[in-house]
Amino acid sequence: MSNRTLAAAVLVAAIAFALSPVIFPGFAGYSADLFPIPQDDPPIQPAGWAFAIWGPIYLWLIIGAAFGLWRRAGDEDWLPMRAPLLVALVVGFLWIPVAQVLPGLATILILIMWAASCLAMICAGRRDPWFEGRPVAVLAGWLTAASGVSVGIWLAGHGVLPAMAAAILCLIAVTAIALAVQSLRRDEPAFSLAVIWALAGIVAANAGRGAWLPVVVASVAALAIGRRALAYQGTR
Numbered sequence: 001m002s003n004r005t006l007a008a009a010v011l012v013a014a015i016a017f018a019l020s021p022v023i024f025p026g027f028a029g030y031s032a033d034l035f036p037i038p039q040d041d042p043p044i045q046p047a048g049w050a051f052a053i054w055g056p057i058y059l060w061l062i063i064g065a066a067f068g069l070w071r072r073a074g075d076e077d078w079l080p081m082r083a084p085l086l087v088a089l090v091v092g093f094l095w096i097p098v099a100q101v102l103p104g105l106a107t108i109l110i111l112i113m114w115a116a117s118c119l120a121m122i123c124a125g126r127r128d129p130w131f132e133g134r135p136v137a138v139l140a141g142w143l144t145a146a147s148g149v150s151v152g153i154w155l156a157g158h159g160v161l162p163a164m165a166a167a168i169l170c171l172i173a174v175t176a177i178a179l180a181v182q183s184l185r186r187d188e189p190a191f192s193l194a195v196i197w198a199l200a201g202i203v204a205a206n207a208g209r210g211a212w213l214p215v216v217v218a219s220v221a222a223l224a225i226g227r228r229a230l231a232y233q234g235t236r
């Protein structure tokens with residue numbers, strides 16, 4: 001597939017991805033009764049307001065893809081990130097209908113989306129950061145946390161771990177993975193901000209019900225990720 005064709009495909013996929021909640025309406029998180037052990041308000045899940053980040057993600061991805069097709073269709077600087085981003089967007093379009101009925105498969109799909117979006121961010125050029133790398137970085141950062149949320153709910157829902165233990169384990173994993181990804185793209189603070197936003201949602205959700213262990217773990221994680229991001233910005 002040529003660079004120009006990829007550019008067009010990414011724009012179409014970004015628009016389809018943004019329209020997926022409209023095409024497949026009614027999703028508000030995994031239904032508790034989809035699991036052998038129903039998951040009502042699991043401690044790994046952020047507060048509802050945190051999911052508002054999807055609006056800026058959808059819009060920014062479309063703007064970036066449109067700019068890429070309009071002004072950078074044949075630009076070699078954009079080429080490396082387009083294929084993995086296309087994978088993330090196509091899988092993302094399919095994610096909601098799968099998540100409505102098969103949370104296990106949806107967890108696998110979100111891990112694919114996460115890996116593809118991180119690869120796209122790492123491969124993104126540096127010529128047009130606000131249109132190329134940055135929107136992808138926000139997607140990758142949110143999906144880093146969202147993947148941990150999905151895995152944590154699946155582990156608790158199938159009795160592999162108690163809900164609180166699954167939450168703590170996944171928070172630690174998300175932190176370690178976020179720090180590792182940070183080191184591969186040190187000039188992209190938007191990734192860190194998106195992870196921190198998700199962690200703030202987890203802090204808020206658990207503080208509201210007095211579950212202080214995940215509040216402490218998520219707060220420490222956010223501070224560690226934020227401190228590393230600031231350090232990387234200071235060395236530029």
